[in-house]
């Protein structure tokens with residue numbers, strides 16, 4: 001099981017600012033004609049090896065927050081966002097096509113999409129090796145170790161179409177970890193799985209990430225499962241509008 005450490009604000013533990021993920025005042029605002037939706041993260045700290053679940057009603061903005069954390073969606077101005085010593089908010093200010101932003105996205109983060117998101121024309125082994133190739137750091141021994149650890153030895157030469165959903169999610173977890181990212185971002189990684197596969201996949205994700213000191217931030221509707229696995233929870237709470245605002249609650253030293 002992953003070793004969990006308590007969430008902590010930078011104001012009282014400044015040392016942590018140089019290691020984990022830290023966001024202050026992360027905001028996204030979307031509009032669509034008359035409709036406006038805002039999501040606000042007052043503060044979020046994720047320490048190395050820690051796991052955190054974002055919960056909240058459907059449409060409360062969990063995916064939007066994960067996208068903002070994973071550098072897939074720009075926060076509005078005024079946000080503080082660092083992973084370790086990297087000032088990611090400053091990178092956004094240099095424009096969305098800034099090549100350093102893409103480099104940081106690829107290097108710092110590993111992603112586990114809800115449905116695996118594997119490339120259909122690559123084998124399991126090549127899907128897992130892909131982030132290493134993108135980062136220019138091939139490490140076949142680590143790939144082999146992940147394949148072994150995630151129980152994918154018999155499937156390593158197969159293509160995603162011939163895998164079960166659980167095997168696809170285990171491949172996606174191995175791929176998310178193959179370039180040794182600082183943070184793994186997983187959007188409802190177990191929602192397509194039966195209960196026992198969901199538990200197995202979650203344990204593999206948490207244990208493998210914790211072993212390499214990666215933080216895990218995931219979204220889930222399954223509060224009982226998060227509690228059973230000892231995963232700290234933070235909830236997004238919708239407030240009536242206009243604009244409809246969803247705010248991340250809690251989080252203190």
Ligand SMILES: Nc1ncnc2c1ncn2[C@@H]1O[C@H](COP(=O)(O)OP(=O)(O)OP(=O)(O)O)[C@@H](O)[C@H]1O
Pocket residue numbers: 030031032035036037056057058059060061062063064065
């Ligand atoms: N262009 C837009 N204008 C206004 N609101 C928008 C726009 N695009 C998306 N939204 C709103 O943003 C929210 C998207 O939330 P998101 O997909 O992050 O929710 P979620 O918590 O992940 O939901 P689920 O649990 O169903 O996956 C929704 O409430 C949606 O209505």
